[in-house]
Amino acid sequence: MELSSYISILVRRKWLVLICTLLGTAIAVIVTLLSTPRYTASTTVRVLTIGAGTVTTARPDIVYTERLVSTYSRILTGDTIRSQIQKELGLDAWPALSVESVPGTELIRIIADASDPEDARDIVNTAASILIQQNREFYSGGDGQSLQEILAQRLATADSELAEARANYNNILASSPEDTASLAVAAQAIEVNEGIYASILSQYEAARLEETVRANSISVVEEARVPRRPSSPRTLLNIALGFAAGLVIGVALAFTADNLDTTLHTTEQIENATQMATVGQVPMAKDDLAIARLGSGHYPQLESFRRLRTNILASSSSGSQVVLLTSAKRGEGKSTVSGNLAVTIAQSGREVVVVDCDLRLPTVHKIFELPNKRGLTNILAGEMTLEETIQDSPFPRLQVIASGPLPPNPTELLGSQRMLDLIEQLKATFDFIILDTPALLSVADAAVLAPAVDNVILVVAQGQTQRGDVRAVRQQLSNVRVKSMEVVVNRAEPNGSYAYYESDSR
Numbered sequence: 001m002e003l004s005s006y007i008s009i010l011v012r013r014k015w016l017v018l019i020c021t022l023l024g025t026a027i028a029v030i031v032t033l034l035s036t037p038r039y040t041a042s043t044t045v046r047v048l049t050i051g052a053g054t055v056t057t058a059r060p061d062i063v064y065t066e067r068l069v070s071t072y073s074r075i076l077t078g079d080t081i082r083s084q085i086q087k088e089l090g091l092d093a094w095p096a097l098s099v100e101s102v103p104g105t106e107l108i109r110i111i112a113d114a115s116d117p118e119d120a121r122d123i124v125n126t127a128a129s130i131l132i133q134q135n136r137e138f139y140s141g142g143d144g145q146s147l148q149e150i151l152a153q154r155l156a157t158a159d160s161e162l163a164e165a166r167a168n169y170n171n172i173l174a175s176s177p178e179d180t181a182s183l184a185v186a187a188q189a190i191e192v193n194e195g196i197y198a199s200i201l202s203q204y205e206a207a208r209l210e211e212t213v214r215a216n217s218i219s220v221v222e223e224a225r226v227p228r229r230p231s232s233p234r235t236l237l238n239i240a241l242g243f244a245a246g247l248v249i250g251v252a253l254a255f256t257a258d259n260l261d262t263t264l265h266t267t268e269q270i271e272n273a274t275q276m277a278t279v280g281q282v283p284m285a286k287d288d289l290a291i292a293r294l295g296s297g298h299y300p301q302l303e304s305f306r307r308l309r310t311n312i313l314a315s316s317s318s319g320s321q322v323v324l325l326t327s328a329k330r331g332e333g334k335s336t337v338s339g340n341l342a343v344t345i346a347q348s349g350r351e352v353v354v355v356d357c358d359l360r361l362p363t364v365h366k367i368f369e370l371p372n373k374r375g376l377t378n379i380l381a382g383e384m385t386l387e388e389t390i391q392d393s394p395f396p397r398l399q400v401i402a403s404g405p406l407p408p409n410p411t412e413l414l415g416s417q418r419m420l421d422l423i424e425q426l427k428a429t430f431d432f433i434i435l436d437t438p439a440l441l442s443v444a445d446a447a448v449l450a451p452a453v454d455n456v457i458l459v460v461a462q463g464q465t466q467r468g469d470v471r472a473v474r475q476q477l478s479n480v481r482v483k484s485m486e487v488v489v490n491r492a493e494p495n496g497s498y499a500y501y502e503s504d505s506r
Contacts, residue, residue, distance in 0.1 A: 005268065012265055013254035020253060024246020025239060032238045037230035041120035042111045043128050044102075044222040047072055069108060072218070073099040075134075076110060076127055085126050095123040107221060117227045124224040132218045155200045162193040262467045267489050270460050273467045274474055276485050279315070279457065280308030281492040282337060305344040308488060312341075312455075313348070315486075320427035322453040324357075324435045325488075326446040328469035332461035333490040335363035338436040346398035350431035353390070355401045357437045357449060359410035362403035364436050368393045375404025379422060380413040386425060399430075415448040423452055440473050447480050455484040462492050 010017060047069055075081065076099045085095050096113040112123035169186035172179060264270045267278055282304045312323070325341075327334040338354060346352040355376060356364035365372040370391050378384040379401075391400050407413055414437075426433045435453065437446035450456050458473060477485055 005266070008266055009258045010251065010254055013257060016254050016257065017247065017250035020250030021243060021246040024242045024244075024249065026242075027246075028238045028242020031242075032233045032235050035233040036115055038113050038115060038232045039117040039120045039227045039229075040111060040113050040231035041117070041124050041224040041227050042109050043124040043220060043224040045108050045110065045128050045131070046219050046221050047106050047108060048218070069101045069106070072108060072131065073101065076108075076131060081127060081130055084130055085123055088126055089119070089122055091119065091123075095119075095127075097123065097127060110224075112224075113231070121224045121226045128220050128223075132220070135218050155197070158193065158197040158200050162190070162197050165189040165193045263463060264460060264465050264467055264470065265463050267462070267492070269467070270462070270465075270470070270487060270489055273470045274458065274460070274485075274487050276458065276474070276487045278489055279311045279486040280304065281489040282308070282333075282340075283493075284491045301340065302344070304492075305340045308341060309344040309348060312457075313345075315484075316454075320431055320433065321455065322423055322427065322433045322435065323455045323457060324437055324446065324449055324453040325457045325459060326437045326440045326450075326473075327459040327461070328441050328465055328473045329439045330361070330442060332439070332459050332465060334439070334459040335367060335436050337457075337459050337488055337490055338434050339364060339367040342398055342432070342434050343395050345432050345434075346395055349397070351397050351429065352432045352434065353399045353401065353426055353430045354393075354434045354436060355426070356403040357414060357435045357445065359403050359407055359413065359445070360438055360443065362406075364400060365402040368400050370400055370402060372402045372404065375402035376422075377404035377407045377413065379404075380416060380418050381407070382418070386422065411443065411445050411448060414445050419449070420452055440476055441469060447476050450477060450480050450482045453483070455486060456482045457486050457488055459488050459490050461490045464491070 077097055082094050082097060085091070085097075086093075089095075098111045098113075100109050100111065101107070102109065110124045110127050112120045112127070114120040114123060165186065169183065169190055172182045172186050176182065258265075264273055267281065271278055283301060312321075325334055325338045335356075335358070342352045342354045354364055354368075356362045357376065358364075359377060362372060362375075365375075370393070374384060374389045376389070378389055379386060386401075389401055389404065391402065393400050413419065423433065435449060437449060440446045440458075446456075456477060458470070458477075460470060474485070
């Protein structure tokens with residue numbers, strides 16, 4: 001399917017697309033107006049990472065940093081902190097908290113959403129304060145012994161052992177100063193205990209510094225402020241999304257409806273359904289029976305029939321031509337096309353006769369404003385001759401045979417030998433014989449006459465005729481073996497050339 005076909009579908013279903021688009025936009029506006037404004041505040045805290053070891057670590061551990069940030073994020077969104085915030089601030093419901101880390105940094109953004117802007121600010125600031133306090137309590141005390149306490153005990157023991165070693169050395173020196181061997185052993189013991197004490201003291205100082213740093217490893221970088229504008233609903237965004245959603249749904253429904261629709265809306269659809277060539281297109285007229293104005297001038301209908309005349313004449317062989325016009329069902333403008341086509345062919349200098357073969361609902365005499373007291377029925381019944389029934393139309397070189405009285409057996413009359421003889425008689429006098437017949441799916445009249453004519457023209461009303469109907473018509477015509485079949489699209493959508501002539505006629 002070409003782009004023009006898609007555009008044609010959207011133009012045809014424009015009201016469906018428009019209604020869905022407006023409905024989607026209206027729903028978005030209503031939902032936005034009914035939504036309670038929500039305010040978002042955030043505070044930024046820094047999580048100082050000193051590595052998985054001690055403060056003497058030269059480079060921070062990236063994996064450790066990510067794990068630490070993730071841990072604090074889980075703590076912040078846990079029930080404990082949210083419950084504590086609710087109690088401290090006296091909130092009716094649990095605070096809506098979320099946490100996000102800033103990639104490549106040690107920063108965490110604590111975000112709160114609330115219906116009151118001050119509540120949003122207080123929630124995130126309180127959350128940061130609670131996190132900092134819990135961190136200090138965890139590293140500066142709490143349940144169980146910390147590393148600093150263990151090292152302090154070991155340092156006291158080492159100090160006691162060092163003092164004992166010194167006392168032992170002094171005792172030996174006082175009692176046996178000549179015992180150099182014992183003094184050497186005692187001096188070595190002092191040296192060993194001094195080394196142990198110095199090592200434990202160094203570890204103790206490092207642990208004390210590390211716990212001090214860890215206890216203060218979380219700090220507020222940027223405190224939350226009272227948000228000035230609500231973060232939701234986002235009016236313009238909601239309206240844009242509603243508009244887009246409505247438009248998408250409308251377009252989808254338009255294509256779905258078009259696929260389910262069996263009505264023929266375009267010339268392409270008509271040609272695909274009939275498998276016949278389109279010999280002409282006739283635009284919609286305000287009054288299908290207003291034929292008198294076709295005498296001269298540039299009117300869209302007149303120009304379309306001139307094109308139709310040109311195409312028919314180009315495809316016609318020499319000699320008289322008998323053309324049968326029919327349609328799938330009533331109301332598709334078949335008789336109007338017959339009359340208008342006859343006028344334009346007569347205007348080209350050819351002798352034309354229109355025969356109203358619709359012996360059930362005749363229309364041709366109305367188009368040309370002629371009486372219908374005598375006509376085809378009288379000829380076929382043997383009551384009158386051709387000369388007695390044929391009538392002059394208001395147009396030169398164009399004559400009309402009306403239907404005459406409505407018979408009880410129209411199909412039998414049209415299929416009789418007298419009808420075939422009449423056609424031959426008309427061919428001797430006229431260049432073009434146009435037979436206006438009933439709708440093919442309603443009665444068999446057109447099918448009876450079709451084998452006797454040179455060309456069958458099926459009139460299809462654009463936007464009215466059903467796909468299944470024209471397929472049934474083609475099947476019927478194929479069964480009777482017609483010589484030629486073509487299509488005229490009636491009530492076609494205006495195109496550029498029609499619009500040009502329409503503007504020129506005003």
